[in-house]
Amino acid sequence: MVKAQAQLVGHGISLRLITIEIRDVAQNRxxxxxxxxxxxxxxEPGLTTYRQKRQRIYQAGVHLLELDLRRQCTRPFAQPQLPEVPYCIALTLAQxxxxxxxxxxxxxxLTTVPIPLRQ
Known part of the structure; x- marks a missing residue:
């Protein structure tokens, strides 16, 4: 049996950033x-852009749950007490x-974490 050679075909891969939003349907909030x-x-440059987005979320009085399941990357939240672990989940309550x-x-x-469903 002759093994077929794989051909590499280059194509642009675009990354989409996905945010899950929990909204108050009655007020669309x-x-x-x-x-x-x-x-x-x-x-960078996405880190600075994301930190700015975080600030807007905080200022809007929205809860923020961040799932960091990437190793060897800069965490957008500065937390000196965080132990050296590969993964982290962070929850900042509104205001x-x-x-x-x-x-x-x-x-x-993965641990079970609370997800705020209302203000």
């Missing part, structure tokens, strides 16, 4: 923004001055 962090928003962090090691599964 954003309650919680869930952000799945990607290489685009963890490296909150604190951030809840769930560091996740490679050997443990």
């Amino acid at each position: 954003l309650i919680t923004s869930l952000e799945l962090l990607s290489p685009v928003n963890q490296r 909150g001055k604190t951030m809840e962090l769930w560091p996740i090691d490679l050997h443990q599964g």
Whole structure:
């Protein structure tokens, strides 16, 4: 049997940034923004753009849940007390001055975290 050679075909790959929004349907008001962090928003120039987006979310009084499942990237949230772990989930409540962090090691599964469904 002769093994066929694979051909490499170049094509543009576009990355889409996906945000999950939890809204109050009656008022069409954003309650919680869930952000799945990607290489685009963890490296420049996307890192600065994403940090600006975070500021707008905070100022709008919206809860922010960030899932950082990327290793070896800059985390957009500055947290010096965070242990050296490959993954992290961060929750900042609307108009909150604190951030809840769930560091996740490679050997443990994802933890259950609260998702704010109302203000």
